[in-house]
Amino acid sequence: MYSTKPSFVYGFHGIDRDAAIHILNQEDNFRHSNNSYDWLGNGIYFWENNYQRAIQYAQENSKRSNSTIKTPFVLGAVLDLGNCLDLLAQKYIDYLSIAFNVLEQYLERENKLLPMNSAFGKSDFDE
Template sequence: MYNTKTSFVYGFHGTDENIAFEILNGKRYFKVSKNNYDWLGDGTYFWENNFERAKQYADETSRRGSSTVKRPFVLGAVIDLGNCLDLLNQKHLDHLALMYENFKEDVRKEKKFLPSNQSFISKDTDFKKRELDCAVIRWAHNKAKFEGSKFDTVRAAFWEGKELYPNAGFREQNHIQIAVINPNCIKGIFLPRNKDMGYHQDSFL
């Protein structure tokens, strides 16, 4: 009853500058990520209301040898979350826990092994290779499709990076991420602009 989000959110997508302008001009679409370790399953990924983290991600990606990101850039999008698997909502957290139990039972019957969440590198304290989470969310999508109620988006908060300060409950890269499954939920694309520092709130025309 309360799955559908009535408000729009800003999402930011880190990519290459040339690719960004091709998307902006309608020459290509946003890439749909389908890696088996994607944190929120299949979809186009956005950082919710977080331009700086999207830019940081694009910069980090550009430093990988095989990366298609040569000139880091950020595109903005207006996203209608629609029928959202919102993992900031207790009902949906409970639902995903149930999907895990169903998935685990199916894996057991097929005499296979459960995937696991791991780090890409041994010293990394974050589980960035989230094969278990990805598999469970995919299972939840398949269950929803079977019941005739597809999810449009998936949304979740992540605590990532080092402690912000000693014994902190916050991390350096905390963020909310959105995976858009239904491309029609992307209502508009825009170039993020810098704040006009010459404008003063108390000025009169």
């Protein structure tokens, strides 16, 4: 049995045009997202095989008052999935369930609440 997914996928990243040009010219690197609402964790987010969703994200993000995206743009990349958390594979679904239980027990011992996701409100966008 293998533990890595032997495949490559196309990924698309919504970004500001000027930032994309700097990355393409190797003058800068992708910046890791580390927002409180990044429910998948810190990192660089790509839409797998979905250019349209990446540009939609960039356009929506550009409307936020604190957005760094002035001119919505999309960078494409060929990604090697390698050792990833594949939520279509049963062993990773099982792993996620175990990890959730461990987190829940830890937070209970620490007398802390489980984090909760919430949607963006109108306050996140210019009226």
